[in-house]
Amino acid sequence: MSDARAVVSARGLVKRYKGMCALDGVDLEIHAGEIVVIVGPSGSGKSTLIRCLNGLETIDAGSIRIDGREIPSQAREEWRLARQRIGMVFQDYSLFPHFTVLRNITLAPIRAGRLSPEEADKTARRLLERVGLGGYANAYPAELSGGQQQRVAIVRALAMAPEVMLFDEPTSALDPEMIREVLDVMRQLSSAGMTMAIVTHEMGFAREVADRIVFIDRGRIVETGAPEQFLRSPRSPRLQEFLAKIL
Amino acid sequence: MAAPGSGAPEFAMNYNFSFAYIGDSLPALFAGLVMTVQVSLLSIVCAAAIGVVGASIRIFDVPVLSQIVRFYVHVIRTTPILAQLYFIFYGLPSLGMTLSLYWSGVLCLVLWGGAYNIENVRGGFLAVSKGLRMAADSLGLERAQYLQFVALPLGLRVSTPAMLNTSVSVLKNSSYLTTIGLVELTFVAMERSAMDFRTLENFASICVLYLALVWTLSYFVRQIEDHLHKPFRDGR
Ligand SMILES: Nc1ncnc2c1ncn2[C@@H]1O[C@H](COP(=O)(O)OP(=O)(O)OP(=O)(O)O)[C@@H](O)[C@H]1O
Numbered sequence: 001m002s003d004a005r006a007v008v009s010a011r012g013l014v015k016r017y018k019g020m021c022a023l024d025g026v027d028l029e030i031h032a033g034e035i036v037v038i039v040g041p042s043g044s045g046k047s048t049l050i051r052c053l054n055g056l057e058t059i060d061a062g063s064i065r066i067d068g069r070e071i072p073s074q075a076r077e078e079w080r081l082a083r084q085r086i087g088m089v090f091q092d093y094s095l096f097p098h099f100t101v102l103r104n105i106t107l108a109p110i111r112a113g114r115l116s117p118e119e120a121d122k123t124a125r126r127l128l129e130r131v132g133l134g135g136y137a138n139a140y141p142a143e144l145s146g147g148q149q150q151r152v153a154i155v156r157a158l159a160m161a162p163e164v165m166l167f168d169e170p171t172s173a174l175d176p177e178m179i180r181e182v183l184d185v186m187r188q189l190s191s192a193g194m195t196m197a198i199v200t201h202e203m204g205f206a207r208e209v210a211d212r213i214v215f216i217d218r219g220r221i222v223e224t225g226a227p228e229q230f231l232r233s234p235r236s237p238r239l240q241e242f243l244a245k246i247l
Numbered sequence: 248m249a250a251p252g253s254g255a256p257e258f259a260m261n262y263n264f265s266f267a268y269i270g271d272s273l274p275a276l277f278a279g280l281v282m283t284v285q286v287s288l289l290s291i292v293c294a295a296a297i298g299v300v301g302a303s304i305r306i307f308d309v310p311v312l313s314q315i316v317r318f319y320v321h322v323i324r325t326t327p328i329l330a331q332l333y334f335i336f337y338g339l340p341s342l343g344m345t346l347s348l349y350w351s352g353v354l355c356l357v358l359w360g361g362a363y364n365i366e367n368v369r370g371g372f373l374a375v376s377k378g379l380r381m382a383a384d385s386l387g388l389e390r391a392q393y394l395q396f397v398a399l400p401l402g403l404r405v406s407t408p409a410m411l412n413t414s415v416s417v418l419k420n421s422s423y424l425t426t427i428g429l430v431e432l433t434f435v436a437m438e439r440s441a442m443d444f445r446t447l448e449n450f451a452s453i454c455v456l457y458l459a460l461v462w463t464l465s466y467f468v469r470q471i472e473d474h475l476h477k478p479f480r481d482g483r
């Protein structure tokens with residue numbers, strides 16, 4: 001099985017909300033160094049899928065493997081430890097509003113015993129510098145623009161030195177200029193070889209960085225392919241329709 | 248004003264309010280005040296702790312415990328405090344659990360305030376956005392760490408006004424402890440009124456003292472509130 005090389009893999013994933021099927025048998029593998037972009041209409045299950053991949057949702061059927069090891073939904077502690085190796089970035093940034101930028105970033109690595117407070121501090125400042133926020137260590141989230149907050153959120157995830165990063169529409173709450181700042185940071189990660197799963201509507205960006213694009217509709221993966229082929233010659237009518245709408 | 252001897256009710260307009268009497272009462276009142284403060288403060292602190300623990304159990308939906316907490320809150324909120332007090336003081340001994348006057352009183356106030364605080368704190372926890380909980384989870388923080396670093400500092404900001412209300416009620420409810428014979432402020436006033444018939448002086452005095460206590464309590468809670476709000480530079 002190719003599972004051995006997959007950092008994250010889902011098999012036959014089913015997730016229901018009160019009888020409504022949000023995910024209906026999804027298979028997905030994300031290999032080391034690979035960038036998978038996930039697209040699909042609103043309500044198709046993209047966020048649900050991303051949340052299932054790091055155990056934030058309990059699943060109703062199927063399995064999820066992290067580094068080839070299956071972790072059942074009930075294994076809460078095992079999932080918690082797995083999440084320390086899986087970075088996640090949310091659409092609304094979700095920074096802790098009562099902490100400074102620095103404390104937002106250093107909290108988890110210090111509490112997980114990954115880094116000493118001094119190391120965490122140094123790591124955070126170095127990463128902030130890299131995303132162009134060197135001067136903002138002591139600012140509070142509310143004092144930053146959306147794009148700046150999202151870059152901090154990316155740094156917060158990176159500070160745990162994750163093996164894989166999951167992004168759920170990281171730029172869809174942002175103004176166009178800010179979208180660029182955030183995408184630039186994600187491009188940096190891509191050239192550094194980071195493994196990523198990205199839900200986004202930025203098709204230009206997807207074409208540029210993705211190794212594979214996955215189209216999900218009504219809880220099922222309808223089509224998947226390399227960007228060029230995926231965008232230029234979509235096979236399924238639903239994907240053709242979707243692309244016509246967003247391009 | 249009714250003429251004397253006419254048989255009409257006599258209004259006490261000629262009552263002469265004696266400040267000297269209050270002066271004489273001060274030592275006794277002070278002893279009562281100390282007891283009221285002691286019982287109330289201990290109860291308020293313990294009730295706040297119960298609020299935090301109970302609300303945490305509820306939001307993490309800890310099996311079994313969560314149901315017990317719900318039941319407890321429900322029972323306290325739907326029965327009169329006097330019935331609860333008598334249950335503890337007169338009822339529990341029959342079940343082989345005898346508590347002193349003092350501890351019966353404290354237990355009653357703690358259980359009462361705790362139940363209300365559980366709802367207060369839970370309201371605060373629920374006001375912390377789901378997104379932050381998910382962010383904490385995604386970083387691999389433990390539940391206890393989420394509580395300590397996120398839910399408590401953010402949730403308590405929201406719930407302090409309600410908790411202050413409950414604490415003031417605990418303070419005022421301490422006067423029910425008179426009925427089991429605890430020598431606190433109200434008890435002193437009742438006893439001295441019965442002896443000296445200076446009802447007005449006695450109850451006016453304790454009302455002023457209760458008022459002063461409530462003001463003091465509110466003042467300290469406001470200090471705590473200001474402290475909690477400090478990191479929010481941007482008025483959020
Ligand atoms: N917590 C929840 N409770 C109930 N239903 C939910 C919940 N989360 C998602 N759903 C439902 O599951 C389906 C998939 O939702 P999901 O958020 O995964 O879609 P999405 O593809 O991310 O959409 P969008 O592009 O709008 O973010 C939707 O029909 C949604 O209403």
Ligand SMILES: [Mg+2]
Pocket residue numbers: 046047048168169
């Ligand atoms: Mg979504």
